[in-house]
Amino acid sequence: MAASPTTLRLTLHVWRQAGPERPGGFEVHHLAEVSVDMSFLEMLDILNEQLLSQGRDPFCFDHDCREGICGMCSLVINGQVHGPEAEITTCQLHMRHFADGDTIVIEPFRARALPVVRDLVVDRSALDRIIAAGGYISTDAGSAPEANALPVSTAVADEAMDAAACIGCAGCVAACPNASAMLFTAAKVSHLALLPQGAPERDRRALAMVERMDDEGFGGCTNERECQAACPKAVSVAHIARLNREFLRSSVLGRS
Numbered sequence: 001m002a003a004s005p006t007t008l009r010l011t012l013h014v015w016r017q018a019g020p021e022r023p024g025g026f027e028v029h030h031l032a033e034v035s036v037d038m039s040f041l042e043m044l045d046i047l048n049e050q051l052l053s054q055g056r057d058p059f060c061f062d063h064d065c066r067e068g069i070c071g072m073c074s075l076v077i078n079g080q081v082h083g084p085e086a087e088i089t090t091c092q093l094h095m096r097h098f099a100d101g102d103t104i105v106i107e108p109f110r111a112r113a114l115p116v117v118r119d120l121v122v123d124r125s126a127l128d129r130i131i132a133a134g135g136y137i138s139t140d141a142g143s144a145p146e147a148n149a150l151p152v153s154t155a156v157a158d159e160a161m162d163a164a165a166c167i168g169c170a171g172c173v174a175a176c177p178n179a180s181a182m183l184f185t186a187a188k189v190s191h192l193a194l195l196p197q198g199a200p201e202r203d204r205r206a207l208a209m210v211e212r213m214d215d216e217g218f219g220g221c222t223n224e225r226e227c228q229a230a231c232p233k234a235v236s237v238a239h240i241a242r243l244n245r246e247f248l249r250s251s252v253l254g255r256s
Contacts (some may be wrong), residue, residue, distance in 0.1 A: 005100045008034040012047065014059055015051065020115045020123075021039050026105070036096040041066060041073060043095055043195045044106075061120040066091040071169030075120055076107045081230040089169065091233045109174035111132030113181070113217040124170050126216040127184060133212035135188040136183040136204040150196045163191035165233040175230030183227035185213050186243035187235050193246050206243060207250030208231065 010031045010130035017024030029052070034043055039065050062072040073090035077083040083093040098104065106120065114122040151161075166187035173181050189206050192198030198205070222242060228237045 008100045009082035011103040013105045038095045040093040041091050061116045068092045071167035081175045087234050111173050111179035130212045134208040160194040163187040171230045172227035175226040180221045183219040186239040190239035190242045203253040206246035
């Protein structure tokens, strides 16, 4: 049996766009001696070093923690959000999942509400504005409350933690054929709706956040479930059902 290669030769088709109002297109680049132990973002670093050595502009791409926590490394790789492996972010994707001689197409998330800033970087501030509309709790300053003062059952805590796992990467938006932000919004609403700390703002939270989501230009949910399939944290679409219930509640009580 032949040994697996330890380095790869790759052909990269990478999206280049100077700004949100400028036309963009793919550039073709070739890399050799790419270690299979590299992460995908490390491979992009090598590409940028090659471009800089040639006196050319590097590609812009978002990244921060490189540990699958921050959600910034948002790329579409060969047509798949975050790449071919399930339940990981782009920064957790390693080159061992590709073969020698592969062609890899790399582009930014595509959605009207997520405009391209430059190259592979998109503006996700629309998600921040959804959070600002109601994804918070009010609390008094001072010492922390007694941990056992607000008992929460294990089942409820586990479900809340499933929602809280959302890292706001916008992969659900990019994967959805309608560019809907329902899974993101549902995760934030569901997390707080399940916990007693979220009760003070409950009667208006979902209404305000859904209205903000619509104002930002995200599409509607038609239960395609692509959002859950693309989510690096496997946030369940069951939270969308809870968002719908909370929205109905807010519609009745939040305006009263």
